[in-house]
Amino acid sequence: MFESPAVHTPQRGRSVTASYLLAAYRVLNTDFRYLGEWRSDGSAVLEFACVVDGMQVNGVDIIRWNEEGRLTDFEVMIRPIRGLQAVISHMAAALAG
Secondary structure, three states, rough: OOOOOOOOOOOOOHHHHHHHHHHHHHHHHHOOEEEEEEEEOOOOEEEEEEEEOOOEEEEEEEEEEEEOOOHHHHHEEEOOOHHHHHHHHHHHHHHHH
């Protein structure tokens, strides 16, 4: 399951998740860097920063996996609101083709 701040409902399935992650790679790739990492059994939180439309954007990836080590959930949170709005616009264009 992939939960994006750009989409209201969780997206389910490997192919749709791959589509969202590829689009996010295209949109968030300007000066993208991970700043911190917090782990526990079966999950991790990765803090990131990047630039979108000349604006600093910060966020976290919340990743969960099962006992076999396979990803089960990937949730993204982004701030500030203007940065999120820019990401939503660019993600829509990237997902449209």
